[in-house]
Amino acid sequence: xxxxxxxxESKGAGFYHPGTNSSxxxxxxxxxxxxxxxxxxxxAITGYRFVAGPLCLLLLVYPFAGSIWLVLAAMILAxxxxxxxxxxxRSARQVTKVGKILDPMADGLYRGSVFIxxxxxxxxxxxxxxxxxxxxxxxxxxxxxxxxxxxxxxxxTSGKVKAVIQAVAQLSIVGFVALFGGxxxxxxxxxxxxxxxxxxxxxxxxxxxxxxxxxxxxxxTAP
Amino acid sequence: xxxxxxxxYPTLPALLAPAAGLxxxxxxxxxxxxxxxxTAGVAAMALLGFQSGSWPRAFAALGRASIAIFxxxxxxxxxxxxxxxxxxxxVIYMAEFIPPYLRVFAQQAGQPIGVRFTARLRIAVxxxxxxxxxxxxxxxxxxxxxxxxxxxxxxxxxxVAAAVLYLVDHVIVAFAHIADSRKSS
Numbered sequence: 001x002x003x004x005x006x007x008x009e010s011k012g013a014g015f016y017h018p019g020t021n022s023s024x025x026x027x028x029x030x031x032x033x034x035x036x037x038x039x040x041x042x043x044a045i046t047g048y049r050f051v052a053g054p055l056c057l058l059l060l061v062y063p064f065a066g067s068i069w070l071v072l073a074a075m076i077l078a079x080x081x082x083x084x085x086x087x088x089x090r091s092a093r094q095v096t097k098v099g100k101i102l103d104p105m106a107d108g109l110y111r112g113s114v115f116i117x118x119x120x121x122x123x124x125x126x127x128x129x130x131x132x133x134x135x136x137x138x139x140x141x142x143x144x145x146x147x148x149x150x151x152x153x154x155x156x157t158s159g160k161v162k163a164v165i166q167a168v169a170q171l172s173i174v175g176f177v178a179l180f181g182g183x184x185x186x187x188x189x190x191x192x193x194x195x196x197x198x199x200x201x202x203x204x205x206x207x208x209x210x211x212x213x214x215x216x217x218x219x220x221t222a223p
Numbered sequence: 224x225x226x227x228x229x230x231x232y233p234t235l236p237a238l239l240a241p242a243a244g245l246x247x248x249x250x251x252x253x254x255x256x257x258x259x260x261x262t263a264g265v266a267a268m269a270l271l272g273f274q275s276g277s278w279p280r281a282f283a284a285l286g287r288a289s290i291a292i293f294x295x296x297x298x299x300x301x302x303x304x305x306x307x308x309x310x311x312x313x314v315i316y317m318a319e320f321i322p323p324y325l326r327v328f329a330q331q332a333g334q335p336i337g338v339r340f341t342a343r344l345r346i347a348v349x350x351x352x353x354x355x356x357x358x359x360x361x362x363x364x365x366x367x368x369x370x371x372x373x374x375x376x377x378x379x380x381x382x383v384a385a386a387v388l389y390l391v392d393h394v395i396v397a398f399a400h401i402a403d404s405r406k407s408s
Contacts, residue, residue: 057309097328117309119302134295
């Protein structure tokens with residue numbers, strides 16, 4: 001019998017027992033629920049960023065002729081996927097809890113991977129990476145802490161602004177390297193340093209904003 | 224006052240992390256030794272916090288996060304010093320970033336995930352690996368300690384394995400809890 005059919009029939013027949021996830025029947029129900037929520041078009045679009053992060057890292061750390069253009073293309077697609085997944089989810093009415101969790105996870109992993117590659121190839125100082133990665137991990141823990149206090153840490157404007165500035169910084173740096181082949185003039189080097197510094201400052205500000213929203217006098221939104 | 228201290232205490236490792244990071248980027252053995260002392264101090268705090276249960280429940284989460292941030296900061300500095308293979312670091316970063324989201328997800332579904340053995344194991348292995356790397360830098364005076372003693376490299380890969388175990392454990396448990404909550408409702 002097919003899993004979906006077994007699932008539907010077992011519910012209808014009234015022999016569906018919660019907590020029996022060790023049984024064959026329980027596993028089927030579990031698989032069906034997860035399959036339905038996980039394998040949607042918006043989640044597939046989000047899933048691209050899980051792949052794009054390591055791909056960009058690989059191409060930046062182990063470059064070959066023309067690989068920088070592949071990185072740029074992969075990064076532009078990643079930014080498009082970031083804008084597209086939410087829109088598709090809302091328009092196709094496929095907004096799921098799994099999707100809401102996958103989106104920030106994919107963002108953090110993708111941008112984190114690219115910044116890690118920047119440090120490894122020497123385009124970015126280590127302290128900036130520390131600020132960016134620690135902010136992402138700390139905010140993910142803050143969400144958990146807020147949840148334990150019966151609060152919901154919703155996405156904040158500072159987080160969205162930070163994401164846009166990070167995207168601009170990453171794309172501009174890779175774009176300059178692609179255009180000038182690593183021999184770009186001094187003003188562009190200065191521009192790269194400037195955009196990275198702005199991205200780091202925006203990240204630090206976002207961290208303070210999220211922290212104050214949970215630990216500060218004004219609590220986060222109640223669920 | 225005591226309440227303020229109770230709130231402050233769990234965040235101490237995260238506050239010490241930048242200091243430890245700065246000490247690690249110097250070429251000075253005394254500074255490296257001080258960074259080692261800070262790591263040992265955080266390890267002691269972790270032991271006390273987890274074993275005696277001295278942290279209030281809500282602040283235990285903050286304490287766990289704080290220790291994880293301390294460990295991650297050291298790994299970032301090691302990466303910046305070119306002491307670590309980048310792929311190992313990526314795995315550790317993923318293992319630190321993803322599980323809190325899964326825990327929130329499970330909690331929203333009404334099935335919170337308790338403190339897992341794999342979480343404590345990973346912190347213990349991280350701290351041991353980090354201490355070993357710093358000790359090798361202090362004793363050997365090398366700026367590339369991971370290329371010296373094979374035991375240090377083995378401990379680092381053990382830390383990566385602990386990170387993978389922690390991540391996989393959370394993925395399995397979170398999805399099982401969520402599926403259970405759907406069945407119950």
